[in-house]
Amino acid sequence: MAKGKARVNYMGREGIVQSDTGPDWGFLYRASTVRDPGWNVGDRVVTPDGRVFYYSLSGGACSTGMGNVFYNAIPATGIDYSLLAAASAIGTKQVTMTNQGVVAQTEDGLRNGTIVLKPATGSTNHELQQRRIIGNTAGGVSDEITIYLDAPLTEALTTASYAFAMPSPFSDIRYHAGTAATYCSHCGLSAVEVTAASVYHWEQTWGPIWIAPQGECGQTQYGRGVVFRYDGTIQYVDYSSAIGGATGQYAGFILDNNAASNGSTCIMLQVCI
Numbered sequence: 001m002a003k004g005k006a007r008v009n010y011m012g013r014e015g016i017v018q019s020d021t022g023p024d025w026g027f028l029y030r031a032s033t034v035r036d037p038g039w040n041v042g043d044r045v046v047t048p049d050g051r052v053f054y055y056s057l058s059g060g061a062c063s064t065g066m067g068n069v070f071y072n073a074i075p076a077t078g079i080d081y082s083l084l085a086a087a088s089a090i091g092t093k094q095v096t097m098t099n100q101g102v103v104a105q106t107e108d109g110l111r112n113g114t115i116v117l118k119p120a121t122g123s124t125n126h127e128l129q130q131r132r133i134i135g136n137t138a139g140g141v142s143d144e145i146t147i148y149l150d151a152p153l154t155e156a157l158t159t160a161s162y163a164f165a166m167p168s169p170f171s172d173i174r175y176h177a178g179t180a181a182t183y184c185s186h187c188g189l190s191a192v193e194v195t196a197a198s199v200y201h202w203e204q205t206w207g208p209i210w211i212a213p214q215g216e217c218g219q220t221q222y223g224r225g226v227v228f229r230y231d232g233t234i235q236y237v238d239y240s241s242a243i244g245g246a247t248g249q250y251a252g253f254i255l256d257n258n259a260a261s262n263g264s265t266c267i268m269l270q271v272c273i
Helices: 025-029
Strands: 008-010 044-046 052-057 068-070 079-083 094-098 114-118 129-136 144-149 162-166 186-190 200-209 225-228 234-236 249-254 267-270
Touching: 025 200, 052 186, 079 094, 094 162
Parallel strands: 008 044
Antiparallel strands: 044 052, 052 200, 068 186, 079 162, 094 144, 114 129, 114 162, 129 144, 186 200, 200 267, 225 234, 225 249, 249 267
8 A cells, every 4th residue: 555645535626516527426335345446544535515525444334324433442443652662863754663552453554543652751742743644564462563654753752752553533433322321422424334344435524414313403492503312313402411412422503494303304414524
């Protein structure tokens, strides 16, 4: 896989696109266990109507009608806080660290993720360097792994410096029903049905969409904002309720002027732009 920064494609960006001259959106509605060579997990497409899609990898079944969640975690999928294995000078665009995670890392499996670099023990958070990951070498648990950065270091690092790395949040997307006491952060909805893990697909994270509602989503007296419930459905914002507001994740706002709870209300999804 060639190393490079995350790809962003603004489809039809040349101007107003008519239906007979516009791009074919069919690729957004394909799912496969084989990665499309034209895209990497975490790459983004923006359509002329303002919808945003991210190329994603499933960690389980994903929903097209209820919110899916980011399921990555450190150290389950990333590399936990550890000392660097080698010094890196100012201007360097790579670092080497020991894989302190609980899983082996595949080549470029961390691409489009984030690495956080801390100069040394006792240093403050004001001195952190954060970079996008554009690639990495493969390695098992406790192996040394080289991580390639999207920009050079502005502060030198030594073997007394620390780092932790997380893959792209879109490298483990799944539908997770949860309970009222357990929450995950929602990313959006899959553009096509995904029934298993390890399936490459597109997740819509922004723009007009329908999401299964709970309660009075269309009732004007409850306001226009909606939040994700723990089960991926949406409901009106209610800050007196843990489910409806106090710990609910903002999902977007109601688009139409319907004041009835008929379940047909579409929203402007507002998660990842």
